[in-house]
Amino acid sequence: MTRIADFASHLGLWPNSRTMRSQSRARHRPIRAISTAGLVLFGLLVLSPIVLMFSDSLRSDADVDAHPLGIPVHPEWHNYSAAFHEMNFSRTLGNTVLITGCSALVVALTGSMCAWSIVRHARRWSAITYQVFVAGLALPIFVLITPLYQLMHQLNLLDSFMGIILAYTALGLPFAVFFFTSFLRSVSVELEEAATIDGCGVIGTYWHVVLPMLRPATATLIIFSSLSVWNDLVLPLILLTSDSKKTVTLSVYSTIGTHSYSVGQLLPTVVLGTVPLFVIFLILQRHIVAGIGAGATKG
Known part of the structure; x- marks a missing residue:
């Protein structure tokens, strides 16, 4: 033929x-x-708001009011120096990095442990525990604010880094358990059985076999948890009261007045608070693609 x-x-x-x-x-x-x-x-279309925000942050309020879509002919870089000192950027950035990093790591570790126990060590209570965690995904944050505040007050954890880290951990666990459980159900158990035969205990199996196997999913979860914690305003506004523990979002929020706000004061703080997260996301974006790809392949 x-x-x-x-x-x-x-x-x-x-x-x-x-x-x-x-x-x-x-x-x-x-x-x-x-x-x-x-x-x-x-x-x-996606980049235009970012470009407009950066452009207006280099202009005066009068210039923005006269020409909302104009470009900065004479850039006013002192807007950034004023915003840097007013929001005490180095301190607020350090507070935000501490809260975000600790919360994401604790959520990843505890969520992976719980999911591994539910999937690999099935008991009568495993299905119920999993359903309880999944039900936690349906609870909005505003329903939990009052009991969470009362609990932190009784534990003397208000206005403390430990208190807000524990709060973010509790709120992030439902999604973490659901995420890791779905991933582990598609992974073969042969490596874990081989580790058990070689005499590896439960903790050793988790640390040397399960956790490395969950690396793509863990990286993806940490990145998404970091994004949600970094951008959150509700919990820091309620649980943190002292200026020394302010986060980036609280510093940005403090520039907004009751009835008005200054563009030259607000937008530089927004840019300063967004740039570190944007840089981290660009550096770690390949881990997101790897985690999604691994999940799609295993699924």
Whole structure:
């Protein structure tokens, strides 16, 4: 059959493979061009608010009121120096990094331990425990504010880093357990059985086998937990009262007045609070792709 097709193509009665590939590329070229143009347009739409925010942060309030979509002809960099000193950026950034990092790590460790126990050491209470954690995903934060505040007050953990880290850990555990449980159910148990046969205990199996196996999922969970904790305003506003423990979001919120706000004062603080998280996300974005890809492959 191949010889007949080659002979027919040699006589011009049947197109050869090279001609068919060129025709296919010609047909798909307009579609690719439209797709590329659509992606570029979507990217510009996504980036336009960020560019506008940075542009307006270098302008005065009068200039922004006169030309809302204008560009800074004479950039006022002193807006950033004033915002840096007013929000005490180094201290608030350190507080935010401490709270975010500790909360994400504790959520990842405790959530992976609980999920591993539910999946690999099934008991009568395992299904009920898993359902309780999943039910926690449906509870909005505003329902938990009052009992959480009363609990922290009784434990003398108000206005403390320990208290807010524990609060974020409790609120992040339902999603962590659900996330790790779904991942572990698609992973083979053979490596864990081999570790048990070699004499490895429960803690050793978790630390040397399970935790490295969960590395892509753990990296993804830590990144998403960090994003939610970093951008949160509700818990720091309620549980932290002293200026020495302010987070970035609280410092940004403090620049907004009761009836008005200054663009030259607000937007530089927003940029200063966003840039560190944006840089961290760019550095660790490959871990997100790896975690999603691993989950899709195992699923």
